[in-house]
Amino acid sequence: MQQEVHMVILLETYIGSSDFCFVTTCTGRQLGEAELRERGFISNQILRCNERSSYAAGWYEVQEGDQIRVVRSDDKGVIDETFIVPPCLSDPPQRLDDTFRTGMHVYDYLVVHCKKFA
Numbered sequence: 569m570q571q572e573v574h575m576v577i578l579l580e581t582y583i584g585s586s587d588f589c590f591v592t593t594c595t596g597r598q599l600g601e602a603e604l605r606e607r608g609f610i611s612n613q614i615l616r617c618n619e620r621s622s623y624a625a626g627w628y629e630v631q632e633g634d635q636i637r638v639v640r641s642d643d644k645g646v647i648d649e650t651f652i653v654p655p656c657l658s659d660p661p662q663r664l665d666d667t668f669r670t671g672m673h674v675y676d677y678l679v680v681h682c683k684k685f686a
Contacts, residue, residue, distance in 0.1 A: 574629045575653075576609070577660040579636065580671050584622030589641040590672045596630035596653070609662060618664045623671050625664060630657070635685060638675050647675070651682035 576599070582590040604610045609627055618625070630636070632655045640647040658681055661669035669677055 574631050575657045575660055576607075576627055576629055576662055577636075577657060577674075578609075578625060578627050578662050578664070578666075578670055579674060580623035580625050582622055582672070583624050587642070589639065590623075591637075591639045592626075592674065593637045594626070594628040594630065594634065595636075596628035596634045599627045599629060610664075614664055621664075625670075627662070636678060636682065638678065640672060640675065650685035651678045652685055654682060657681055 577594075577596075579592040579594055580590075581592050582588060599607075599609070601610070604627055628634075628636075630653045632653055634653040635650050636653065637650045638647065660681075661674055661677060664670065667673075
């Protein structure tokens with residue numbers, strides 16, 4: 569019997585006040601605050617540093633076949649794509665201070681590491 573592999577990925581949604589739109593949704597299980605603290609993903613210091621962010625963070629436990637949808641709208645156009653989680657995600661973004669892979673940068677990660685839903 570094959571054991572299911574659960575991976576954790578950080579997805580963020582833009583909540584600022586502008587015409588820019590960046591929304592992520594995921595079919596995986598969203599982790600609660602107690603579990604995030606227990607696993608070391610958040611602490612009071614991390615939350616203080618991120619409290620003025622224009623993004624709302626959500627950590628998801630995903631497995632093969634889960635779907636992650638990204639909707640982005642700005643002056644360059646609209647992106648609305650869904651990605652399928654592969655059997656193994658290579659080093660998924662998990663930390664709020666990983667600014668080059670979080671926020672809207674997660675889209676670039678998903679393009680490289682996941683298959684687009686047709």
